[in-house]
Amino acid sequence: MSVGTPRGLASSGQKPIAEILHPLSSAAEPLSVSVTVNLGGDKTTRVEFDLPEYCVRRRYQDFDWLRIKLEDSQPTHLIPPLPEKFVMKGVVDRFSEEFVETRMKALDKFLKRIADHPVLSFNPHLNSFLTAKDLNKRQGLALLTKVGESVKYVAGGYKLRARPAEFCAMGEYLDTFNQKLGTIDRIAQRILKEQSEYLTELREYGTVYSSWVGLEDELRRPLEGVAGCVTTCCGALEDLGENMSQDFLPVLREYVLYVESMKNVLRKRDQSQAEYEARLEAAILRKQEDRTPMPVEVEKCQDKVECFNADLKADWERWQSNKRQDFKQLLTGMADKNINHYEKCQAAWESLITLLQDKQTEDKSSETN
Amino acid sequence: MGTLCACVLAHHQPHHHSAESKRMAEDGRDELVATDDESDHTAADGSSSLNNTMVEEGSTLVRRMEICVAEAEKRSGKNTVNMQETFTVYLIETRPMDAVAEGRNPAPDSLWRRYSEFELLRNYLLVTYPYIVVPPLPEKRAEFVWHKLSADNMDPDFVERRRIGLENFLLRVASHPVLSNDKILHHFLTEEYGWKEVVYETGFQAKADSRIRALSATFRVRNPDKRFMEMKHYSDQLQSHTSQLLRARARVADRLYGVYKVHGNYGRVFSEWSAIEKEMGDGLQSAGHHMDAYAASIDDILEEEEHYADQLKEYLFYAEALRAVCRKHELTQFELEMASQDLISKKQQHEELATGIVRTFSFKGMTNKIFGQEAPVQREARIKLLEELIAEGEDTVKEKTVECEEHVERAWVDMQRFKEQKDKDLREALINYAVMQISMCKKGIQMWSNAKECFLKM
Numbered sequence: 005m006s007v008g009t010p011r012g013l014a015s016s017g018q019k020p021i022a023e024i025l026h027p028l029s030s031a032a033e034p035l036s037v038s039v040t041v042n043l044g045g046d047k048t049t050r051v052e053f054d055l056p057e058y059c060v061r062r063r064y065q066d067f068d069w070l071r072i073k074l075e076d077s078q079p080t081h082l083i084p085p086l087p088e089k090f091v092m093k094g095v096v097d098r099f100s101e102e103f104v105e106t107r108m109k110a111l112d113k114f115l116k117r118i119a120d121h122p123v124l125s126f127n128p129h130l131n132s133f134l135t136a137k138d139l140n141k142r143q144g145l146a147l148l149t150k151v152g153e154s155v156k157y158v159a160g161g162y163k164l165r166a167r168p169a170e171f172c173a174m175g176e177y178l179d180t181f182n183q184k185l186g187t188i189d190r191i192a193q194r195i196l197k198e199q200s201e202y203l204t205e206l207r208e209y210g211t212v213y214s215s216w217v218g219l220e221d222e223l224r225r226p227l228e229g230v231a232g233c234v235t236t237c238c239g240a241l242e243d244l245g246e247n248m249s250q251d252f253l254p255v256l257r258e259y260v261l262y263v264e265s266m267k268n269v270l271r272k273r274d275q276s277q278a279e280y281e282a283r284l285e286a287a288i289l290r291k292q293e294d295r296t297p298m299p300v301e302v303e304k305c306q307d308k309v310e311c312f313n314a315d316l317k318a319d320w321e322r323w324q325s326n327k328r329q330d331f332k333q334l335l336t337g338m339a340d341k342n343i344n345h346y347e348k349c350q351a352a353w354e355s356l357i358t359l360l361q362d363k364q365t366e367d368k369s370s371e372t373n
Numbered sequence: 374m375g376t377l378c379a380c381v382l383a384h385h386q387p388h389h390h391s392a393e394s395k396r397m398a399e400d401g402r403d404e405l406v407a408t409d410d411e412s413d414h415t416a417a418d419g420s421s422s423l424n425n426t427m428v429e430e431g432s433t434l435v436r437r438m439e440i441c442v443a444e445a446e447k448r449s450g451k452n453t454v455n456m457q458e459t460f461t462v463y464l465i466e467t468r469p470m471d472a473v474a475e476g477r478n479p480a481p482d483s484l485w486r487r488y489s490e491f492e493l494l495r496n497y498l499l500v501t502y503p504y505i506v507v508p509p510l511p512e513k514r515a516e517f518v519w520h521k522l523s524a525d526n527m528d529p530d531f532v533e534r535r536r537i538g539l540e541n542f543l544l545r546v547a548s549h550p551v552l553s554n555d556k557i558l559h560h561f562l563t564e565e566y567g568w569k570e571v572v573y574e575t576g577f578q579a580k581a582d583s584r585i586r587a588l589s590a591t592f593r594v595r596n597p598d599k600r601f602m603e604m605k606h607y608s609d610q611l612q613s614h615t616s617q618l619l620r621a622r623a624r625v626a627d628r629l630y631g632v633y634k635v636h637g638n639y640g641r642v643f644s645e646w647s648a649i650e651k652e653m654g655d656g657l658q659s660a661g662h663h664m665d666a667y668a669a670s671i672d673d674i675l676e677e678e679e680h681y682a683d684q685l686k687e688y689l690f691y692a693e694a695l696r697a698v699c700r701k702h703e704l705t706q707f708e709l710e711m712a713s714q715d716l717i718s719k720k721q722q723h724e725e726l727a728t729g730i731v732r733t734f735s736f737k738g739m740t741n742k743i744f745g746q747e748a749p750v751q752r753e754a755r756i757k758l759l760e761e762l763i764a765e766g767e768d769t770v771k772e773k774t775v776e777c778e779e780h781v782e783r784a785w786v787d788m789q790r791f792k793e794q795k796d797k798d799l800r801e802a803l804i805n806y807a808v809m810q811i812s813m814c815k816k817g818i819q820m821w822s823n824a825k826e827c828f829l830k831m
Contacts, residue, residue, distance in 0.1 A: 177649055180649050181646075181649065184642055184645060184646040184649075187638075187642045187645075188639075188642055191635065191638045191639055191642065194635050194638075195632065195635050195636065198628065198631040198632040198635055199632055201628050201631070202625070202628035202629055202631070202632050205621070205624045205625045205627075205628050206625055206628075208621055208624075209618075209621040209622060209624075209625045212614070212617045212618045212621045213618070215614070215617075216614040216618070219607070219610045219611070219614060220796075222796040222800070223796055223799055223800060223803075226799075226800050226803040226804065227803070229803075229807075230803055230806065230807070233807070233810070328652060328653055328831065331653070331831065332653075332656075332828060332829065332831045335660070335824075335828040335831070336825055336828045336829060339821045339822070339824050339825035339828060340825065342817070342821045343817075343818050343821045343822060343825070345817075346814040346815075346817040346818045346821070347814070347818060349810065349814045350810075350811055350814035350815065350818070353807045353808075353810045353811045353814070354811055356807050357804060357807050357808065357811075360800070360803075360804055360807075361804075
């Protein structure tokens with residue numbers, strides 16, 4: 005566990021871990037991924053890793069194990085979220101290419117965020133996860149104990165004296181941000197729906213031009229041309245829709261989970277502050293009665309709270325910074341896809357005009373000849 | 374909005390067919406008709422201003438006039454049942470072509486006309502020139518509307534599109550080699566008052582074929598010209614395809630509208646979100662504005678597309694006009710067949726009476742058998758009568774033959790002219806549609822690029 009400032013990465017000359025995830029899946033067994041750990045070049049900077057490269061096979065429950073272990077061992081830090089554990093059977097095809105693809109990207113992001121974290125990346129559990137052939141998982145007990153303890157101080161009805169303003173602000177921000185994420189998700193879904201209905205009508209529209217072709221002779225080319233362009237536009241629209249549902253929406257949803265994780269950390273911080281204040285009050289009462297000095301546990305608690313606050317603030321900054329990057333990328337990507345869609349359509353219509361105008365000059369010159 | 378205020382520049386054109394001009398002169402049409410007898414034709418140089426399809430090779434334009442439907446206005450008045458009503462009137466402006474060509478800029482003559490007067494003009498033309506594919510009027514009521522488009526006849530956009538459609542109608546008629554010489558047309562363009570009376574005086578309404586006669590001819594005609602039957606079939610198909618297309622396009626427009634408008638919601642949420650952000654705030658806020666602009670851009674795009682729909686509608690209605698010409702053929706052919714049949718039967722009767730040989734069953738024959746033959750005097754009288762009827766019948770058959778042949782000849786010429794015009798117009802319409810689509814794509818790229826720049830600044 006870190007005390008005071010966490011060890012930085014680039015500043016201390018430590019090289020980050022870069023991972024590459026490749027999916028390995030077979031129909032018979034559930035999804036497992038291959039995690040390739042590549043220690044950027046200089047292996048000596050990361051002494052805890054023996055080899056420069058590792059390749060291990062992991063299942064979703066292994067990632068879950070890692071997450072729980074990290075939460076336990078680094079309770080003051082924000083652990084990135086995992087994609088949803090349970091997906092409704094029948095609604096989502098767990099073996100479809102898109103689902104696998106989407107999940108893999110999320111898992112990759114999860115690991116990268118941990119690897120980027122100055123404290124978490126040094127966690128021994130991460131090390132095992134990345135290197136051990138077989139993970140020796142023993143979960144459950146430790147978690148339950150921790151839960152039990154903090155529940156005591158909240159269930160005991162003790163309320164926080166005063167949450168520092170900055171943490172209140174964080175909480176408020178997260179609530180509003182969460183709301184906005186939800187709204188954006190709904191808008192994106194609505195757009196998908198409208199686009200899908202538009203696509204249906206557009207296809208029908210194209211066939212009307214095609215069916216007219218047979219009736220005409222001179223107009224054959226232009227009619228065929230228009231039908232062709234409409235078909236191209238349909239294809240481009242399909243691509244756009246696919247992209248939105250596979251790349252845009254999952255990232256958006258994952259941020260909702262991220263917000264939840266952050267809120268949890270804030271709650272834990274509140275709890276540790278509550279615990280400290282409870283002990284402090286009890287100690288003060290006892291002190292007044294029998295003049296014993298401040299017990300060590302109380303001081304430890306105070307340290308704990310201060311540590312937590314410091315870690316949290318640092319993580320918050322990092323989270324904000326990452327969030328900014330992530331959304332910049334996400335929204336820019338969305339804009340790019342839309343631009344790309346229009347470019348495809350424009351190209352199709354422009355080539356039609358060229359074609360028709362060429363034919364026109366062809367006809368004119370043959371007329372005068 | 375790109376309005377198609379087509380004031381066609383008519384060129385001074387000598388007549389294409391001296392024979393035609395003679396025929397026109399024979400009809401007693403007045404001096405407004407072209408009187409040149411030259412039969413050579415100079416190639417019509419497409420007018421530099423819009424609508425090249427109006428100017429045809431060697432066509433007879435209303436060479437003296439520049440025609441324009443300049444404005445539309447609302448009026449109130451009492452109608453035929455003495456009730457107050459509001460209606461729209463359209464200002465028709467005309468100017469002598471030579472004055473314009475010489476660079477003088479005289480004030481145009483103008484008069485106001487209602488839609489119903491245009492209808493009257495067209496009905497007159499339909500009856501008077503049954504061998505011509507008469508240009509259609511813009512629709513009376515808005516149809517094929519997608520939901521945001523108003524179906525209200527008083528809606529300013531509808532009125533504007535109708536104004537353009539009426540001008541288009543006048544230009545088509547005025548550039549038609551046959552129709553443009555019509556006296557009533559000239560009257561319509563130049564004399565505001567008393568025009569209706571003049572039209573009624575032509576007695577065209579009496580000449581109109583009854584619906585029933587026309588329908589019965591369609592069913593009972595035996596030997597219609599194959600080419601006309603093919604043309605009729607084509608007109609049915611054309612009508613079917615254009616109306617399908619118009620319906621499908623309206624549905625597409627509806628959906629596209631929905632897609633664009635939902636993006637406006639991004640504008641709002643980005644704005645709200647920007648309020649809680651520090652560094653990201655400005656970028657988000659500006660991006661939101663671009664999303665609003667994107668959502669708003671669909672209105673102009675779809676308004677523009679209505680012009681394409683109007684072009685399709687014109688040919689939807691043209692299909693009806695084409696079919697009318699084919700049906701007229703069926704009617705004249707049928708009447709010829711009837712007259713021929715009638716003549717044959719009269720001749721047969723005559724033969725029977727004259728020779729006493731009864732070839733076919735007749736009641737007269739029966740009664741003769743039962744009651745005895747009639748007296749020779751009576752028979753003679755009947756034979757005489759029949760001979761007169763036969764002579765008449767022969768005249769009738771001659772008349773009907775001429776009518777039928779003339780119709781076929783003239784109609785075939787005009788149908789060919791129509792086909793060429795249609796091919797050219799629709800081809801251009803499709804190209805223009807492609808141009809519109811390109812413009813829409815460019816706008817879309819512009820908007821999203823603007824938004825992207827803002828996102829990059831986040």
